[in-house]
Amino acid sequence: MAMEYNFVEIEKKWQQYWADNKTFEVKTDPSKPKYYVLDMFPYPSGAGLHVGHPLGYIASDIYTRYKRLRGFNVLHPMGYDAFGLPAEQYAIQTGQHPATTTEANIARYRGQMDKIGFSFDWSREVRTCDPDYYKWTQWAFLKMFAHYYDNDADKALPIENLEKKFAEGGSAAVNAACGAVKPFSAAEWKAMDFKQQQDVLMQYRIAYLGETSVNWCQQLGTVLANDEVKDGISVRGGYPVEQRKMRQWQLRVSAYAGRLLDELEGLDWTDSLKEMQRNWIGRSQGAEMVFKAYNGTKEYDMTIFTTRADTIFGVTFMVLAPESEWVEKLTTPEQKAAVEAYQAAARKKTERERIAETRKVTGVFSGSYAINPLTGDKVPVWISEYVLAGYGTGAIMAVPAHDSRDYAFAKQFNLPIIPLIEGCDISQESFDAKEGIMCNSGFLSGKTVKEAIPAAIDYIEQHGLGRRKINYRLRDAIFSRQRYWGEPFPIYYKDGVATPLPESELPLRLPQIDKYLPTETGEPPLARAKDWTYNGHPLEKSTMPGFAGSSAYYLRYMDPRNGEALVSSEADNYWRNVDLYVGGTEHATGHLIYSRFWNKFLYDLGYVCEKEPFKKLINQGMIQGRSNFVYRINGTNTFVSLGLKDQYETTEIHVDISLVRNDRLDCEAFKAWRPEYATAEFVLENGEYICGWAVEKMSKSMFNVVNPDLICERYGADTLRLYEMFLGPIEQSKPWDTQGIDGVHRFLRRFWRLFCGDNGCNVSEEAPTAAELKSLHRLIGKVQWDIEHFSYNTSVSAFMIAVGELSDLKCNKRAILEPLAILISPFAPHIAEELWSMMGHTESISFANFPEYHEEYTVEASFEYPVSFNGKLRFKLSLPKDMPVAEVEAAVRGDERTGKYLPAGTIRKVVVVQGKIINVVC
């Protein structure tokens, strides 16, 4: 029987072997260096995996297997981000419990992943919806509730510490991240009752309950975090989102803004991703300044934030956000009606409408005036939507000459514009650039802008008018969701005071309910649970958002079955943090911020030993679909081939890619596809119907989804793995094209034939030739470099070339083929294992060593030819001075016929220009 490459049997056999032998289970082992490779765990959706999903998993699996061959103890776990909206939406429609559908989806995902031959340590699987897992999500929340952020210590400290300081010196004794707190003395603190004290403490807690403007989504019936909203609509579902003031649980992520920004530096992430986080955190350096404001009867100190303190001599008006607390104080009786109408109109707008009206300038005069603290000038105080309540102090000083938004506002309402920079033209637009020489600016006149900014702030600080201040755009994360399928809060309300559950009560399990909709009174679904109380007190009815469970999962993998701690310090000290994290860039401003925050918080408390969770991050690109089209002549049921379609008025229609091969439509299959096409007629070219095509997102509605199961069945997992890597660079988006897979499959069959003849294994014990060794070692060097640089597409090419060379040489030597099998095992593990065992090994290839690369030739020679080069010459040659260029080149290349100077194959590149050797590379 001919020994053909039977991938179906081989893959089944080795997947079974790995499972039976627990090949990929790891333990902490101080005798070996650790390496932690993590994939972003999937949300198990009902649609299953398509061929794009495993891309990152394949890349990380290759790296994992490579690191194992290099002697590392590699932690490579997988689990499921199992709480979330889609399962709940499905539950609302069908009444099926989300746990049931989630369970089914997980089983499907697992089945699909198993077919691809990943080397996950499944004994460490976690699911965020498992009570043994979410116990630790709740635990972390309780810790956040019990801590505050001390700005002086620059870390989280226990809330008891805060209480002690309040009792000693009142609110002034602490410099901490907090909400709006009226200053109080120690005596006032002691005079407060329990509830009042708790209200104050709540303003300081890292997990806190606070009134805030939130993204409310009516259709989803829940609030959403900023990163869950894009362009004013919800990321999940695509429903409109509006701003509402609500009392919600929040995480004081903003307290960590500085550290989140600074510690980004040391991470091995792509610049674009770091840049995204920097923008999201949005540090801006400036000053807070106090303006006296007078409403006709009373004077107030109004604080504003500016990055352009140098422009203070050009302030011609002030602007408040409509939601600002100053609005009420500074609105005069005459303006009251107009201001309230403006506020009401602003409140009613959805986020989407506000975005749509971005360029419209609106505003209303408050009736009050403020005094410029430097010039003593009296300027009007206006109210406008273009100032945001949530940033800075919700109030600004307006300098229309040098800020485009202030300029537009001044033009609209005919307010004065004073230029402050010599020679700037402000007739058409403001001059926003931070360059030029100041004028009209008192003591700042004559300075450059860059000098004037610090000089102005110094002056302001010295005269007690304000202080340096750094503001961040990063907002606190809204942590409540009015939803069922999430972690319950371990919080109950005792006489209206939010009280933490004792840790011993964790996990607080999600109760059973009969319906998943909000109640008639608009309460979250948990209000439907029977007896949702603790010791007779009501429990919190909202649940945690999706990012709660995914924020610390990488820690749980280190010690997933620990009932006593999130992770033991032994496991944490060994595995430390993730060395390589692979996942999509869509989590840049969500998960990857929250996880870093969560980790830093646990670091402050001493539960984890590393400041950052993910050392190196690779963002795999998307695999796009390749859609096919047919062209229906308008008003008929006749379809015209691509090349002829311009002769008709046609409509482009997506056609299922399974009905198309090589862009040729199977017309009979098309007729059978849909009843409306049963009578279809075709206008062919050269007897064929040619379809159009386009690269689009892979989705059911475009009929271009390719299922990995099908590819595994037809070509095998090893072919799938190689082909996904071969498609292009891992970080790049690229279209899937099932056509091309044949090439990779052919390669694997050629690879197989290198080891197997018609009568089975034909590996010989002969010593390899120099040419064979050269081929092998070039491959080793290349593959090693490629894996370390995540350039897997070029490795696959290198394998193809090497196998081509070795086939031509009819090489069947063990000394070549064994290293070759090891080399390919990270990419195509099943075939590698099979060939390895066929060559007589009893132990799995996973425990072999990655072959060592050897330079084949060492060259020593001196060089006397006239030579100019730019640092690239790797060695010296000895050649006569007047040798003709052609001969020099031949000699340097090691031409076997001249053969005098160097052995053949030594030189890869010789560059000779105008009789001079410019560059020689070996």
Added chain:
RNA sequence: GCCCGGAUGGCGGAAUUGGUAGACGCGCUGGACUCAAAAUCCAGUGUCCCUUAAAGACGUGCGGGUUCGAUUCCCGCUCUGGGCACCA
């Protein structure tokens, strides 16, 4: 508007970073095997000039520059993907 990327044959992409552009694969063309098809194997395949070949010229989005030499570095554009978007 602001901040990052990207642009190379019919297609996906190589060129380890200033040194033979187009590796490798797909597709296409021709051939072998076959009654035939599929599969497999072999050869060719950037463009132009040309019956063909040789030889030559032109070629990495566009226009300049640096260099003996530029896909690679610099300046100015065009197109395109992504992120942020009244953040004072």
